[in-house]
Amino acid sequence: TLSSRLAIEKKETEISGLLALVAAALALVSASLSLLWFNRIL
Known part of the structure; x- marks a missing residue:
């Protein structure tokens, strides 16, 4: 669903x-x- 996809994208953004x-x-x-x-x- 859309909400779970948004949650995954948010996690990836936080990690990056x-x-x-x-x-x-x-x-x-x-x-x-x-x-x-x-x-x-250097």
Whole structure:
């Protein structure tokens, strides 16, 4: 039914948003570590 399909799509959207957040956090962490180690970004 339509309502169950909407629920599934909503879950997928939340997961992709969470993955994007995790990816952004990892990028920030790696840039910070790069600055600490080499005094320059990547």
